[in-house]
Amino acid sequence: MSGLRQNLDFLLHDWLGVASLTTRPRFADHSRETFAAVLDTCERIAREKFAPANRTADVQEPHFDGECVHLPESTRAASDAYVASGMLAAAQDYDLGGMQLPCVIEMAANSFFAKAGIGLGGHMLTSGNANLLMAHGTEAQCRVFAHQEFSGRFFGTMCLSEPQAGSSLSDILTRAEPDGDDSASDPLGPRFRLRGHKMWISNGEHELAENIVHLVLAKIPGPDGKLVPGARGISLFIVPKRLVDLDGDLTGERNDVALAGLNHKLGYRGIPNTLLNFGEGKYPVRGAAGAIGYLVGKPGDGLRCMFHMMNEARIAVGLGAVMLGYAGYEASLDYARGRPQGRPIGPGGKDPSQPQIPIIRHADVKRMLLAQKSYVEGGLALELYCARLVDEQHTGDAQAAKDAALLLEMLTPIAKSWPSEWCLEANSLAIQVHGGYGYTRDYPVEQYWRDNRLNMIHEGTHGIQALDLLGRKVVMDGGAGLLALAQRINGTIERASPHADLHPQATALAAALQQIGAATKAAWSTGVPEEALANAVPYLQAFGHVVLAWIWLDVALSVDPATPAGQGRLAAGRYFFRHELPRIDAWLAVVRTRDDTCRTVQDDWF
Known part of the structure; x- marks a missing residue:
């Protein structure tokens, strides 16, 4: 059994106790044995299909011949193996071809594929796309699009960013206008014609599946023909690469979605990253330009x-x-x-007649x-x-x-x-x-x-996550979320404190948690968002380290110290508390003082 598999077994069963989930009706057909079978299968496919293709996908970048984006044959083989495993629908109902697996088992199983070849297939986007439609789409949209994605016939994308907008989604310019007088009564949802440009679209063009289901953010013009400014004007549309009928079968018509180019990436090269033009007229459909899209949910x-x-x-x-x-x-x-390489430090350590030692014996390694x-x-x-x-x-x-x-x-x-x-x-x-x-x-x-x-x-991005954490999450509902997390952390501290070997870590975590609370209050003490959020990234770093210290302490409570694996986990936890957690002092210092160095620097000073 691989080291990763052993670690997953420990985390899933000894720490998280996932077998208890099988007492719930949704997971009643499962057991520790069925969970193990899923992990075994995914580990084997990852080893046999993904790992051998990983380097090939890195050195043989996707290329466009004017009509199709081509990928190495080994990428297709890996993708087909993933689809055949049923993992696209792993957590879905049985009547959708799913396995009704717990999310935690699905995540553990997918870890093998991410480790063996993360740049192959882009299946995360497909399952996420389908899950969104299951939550917000109509019955017809789920049947025609989401169900085909779960089966692997169709793959999915998310189309948010635009060349001029990037992460600032409120500034997108892609337009969606009703497609004729009968547009509101289309069985697949209100039908629109989309025109605009999207960038950084992973898996935006390929031949790994019969169809690609693009989920596209666009704005519906108001009565005056102008786009509604800001985020409240943004709507979501299903824009398939190829049009389909109400049974999910291809009609033979290509939608007006055209590849404008491929981005040449530093890494993650197995997944083509694209610029897409919607409605430019390269593939006019039903006698007109404009990509056909179906509204998901309500306008706005x-x-x-x-x-x-x-x-x-x-x-x-x-x-x-x-x-x-x-x-x-x-x-x-x-x-x-x-x-x-090298020899032990100490007497005779520089004697060239003595054999060299493996570098793992050096303290710095x-x-x-x-x-x-x-x-x-x-x-x-x-x-x-x-x-x-x-x-x-x-x-x-x-x-x-x-x-x-x-x-x-x-x-x-x-x-x-x-x-x-x-x-x-x-x-x-x-x-x-x-x-x-x-x-x-x-x-x-x-x-x-x-x-x-x-x-x-x-x-x-990191900066966006930091703004979300300090600007919204920790202050929402009067700090209810922060309090809930603090209660969980304090529960672990209380359980760990009586253990002599874990008591110092529990004490350190308690002090770190107090620092987070104090820094949060100090950051917002003036009530000025510009001051509070100027050091949001250091806050995110400190907050994350406190969370990880908590995770390590909680894990330590389930460790068997009589085994080498257990001793290894305890050593890693000690390392984190002694070498990593102290970093939060410097990060939180600038948060507490609302340091203005970065906020007030002028561009001409650079």
């Missing part, structure tokens, strides 16, 4: 609907960042055990490995904890579901951003452990770093 509800997918995507991004860090950690650990272990295993625990909250939100009793939803809302910015920063740092340390070899393509660690660098940017 676009962002509310889209954030259903965005929040799900943010947890998946966090998991992807963790697993890239995990891949680098395992590679550098293996390298450190087999690479002889152990430091780099412990740092990676604390980041990636702690990050994995965080993502699985969040997935467990999703299950509680959907299948727990009313109060448990409400509590889980509030806690998940608080943790989502951390679940996305913390692994994106610190598991990227793990990849950097993996390169360092390899030395000069790590900087070459002879070893995989340089690709892991390049792939992981995207995760601090997409699905909401």
